[in-house]
Structure formats: structure tokens, C-alpha cells
Amino acid sequence: MKKYSKQRELILQSLKNRIDHPTAEMLYYDIKNQMPEIGIATIYRNLSDLCEMGEVQKIKPKIGPDRFDGNKEEHIHFECTQCHDIMDISIRENQTKKIDNEIKRLSENIDAECKSANIWLYGLCKKCKKLANINIKD
Numbered sequence: 001m002k003k004y005s006k007q008r009e010l011i012l013q014s015l016k017n018r019i020d021h022p023t024a025e026m027l028y029y030d031i032k033n034q035m036p037e038i039g040i041a042t043i044y045r046n047l048s049d050l051c052e053m054g055e056v057q058k059i060k061p062k063i064g065p066d067r068f069d070g071n072k073e074e075h076i077h078f079e080c081t082q083c084h085d086i087m088d089i090s091i092r093e094n095q096t097k098k099i100d101n102e103i104k105r106l107s108e109n110i111d112a113e114c115k116s117a118n119i120w121l122y123g124l125c126k127k128c129k130k131l132a133n134i135n136i137k138d
């Protein structure tokens with residue numbers, strides 16, 4: 001049992017140390033350096049436990065495998081349609097209220113009551129936007 005917790009702790013820490021919303025496989029390669037005997041099935045099992053515990057959020061990008069998020073602060077996601085990086089955009093409390101109100105109004109359009117929302121933004125990240133601009137100039 002003790003070993004199990006140690007693995008879970010390591011997975012959680014390694015997830016919290018990154019900002020790139022890794023896949024289970026990316027985390028596996030990360031953790032393998034510190035714990036060479038760990039298997040990918042252990043990573044999957046612990047990630048699913050951590051999701052159930054609310055410590056980790058599983059996110060589903062438009063393409064590719066599930067990604068994992070250890071950021072527990074309120075935030076929305078921006079997915080780059082070019083390189084498929086997923087970035088966090090933190091929102092301030094007064095912004096949360098504004099967004100909530102707007103969503104409430106939208107759901108009233110169909111006489112529904114919104115309980116939660118999941119906002120995803122898509123576009124070009126800073127890096128890809130820069131590359132796109134260079135290509136246009138050439």
C-alpha cells in the first residue's frame with residue numbers, strides 16, 4: 001500500500017511540475033527516470049484514481065489521446081490547432097462572474113438552467129502565430 005501511494009504522489013508531483021497537459025505516455029517517460037520499475041499500466045491506474053479524487057482533470061483534445069491536468073485553479077483551455085499544445089488561461093474572480101452570467105443568459109435562450117460549463121478556445125498559439133506570419137512574408 002505504501003509503495004502505491006508513493007507512486008501516486010510521484011505521478012501527481014510530476015504532473016504539477018509541467019504546464020503542457022501531458023498524455024499518460026509522456027508522464028510515463030518522465031517518471032521512468034525516477035522510478036525505472038514503474039509500468040505504464042500503473043500510470044494509467046493512478047491517473048484514473050487521481051481523477052476520481054478530484055486531484056487531476058482529464059482533458060480530451062480534438063485529436064490524440066487524453067491529456068492530464070494538475071492545475072486545480074479555475075482556468076480555461078486554449079488548444080493550438082497547429083501544434084496541438086494545450087495552454088491554461090487563468091481567470092480572475094470578477095471575470096468568472098462575468099462569464100457565468102453570460103452563460104446563464106445563453107442557457108435561458110432555451111429555457112435551460114446551466115450547472116457547469118467547459119470552455120475551450122481554439123486557434124494559433126504565440127509560437128505558431130509567429131511562424132504563420134513569417135510564412136506569409138516569404
Ligand SMILES: [Zn+2]
Pocket residue numbers: 080081082083084085124125126127128129
Ligand atoms: Zn501552436
Ligand SMILES: [Zn+2]
Pocket residue numbers: 021069071075076077087088
Ligand atoms: Zn489546464
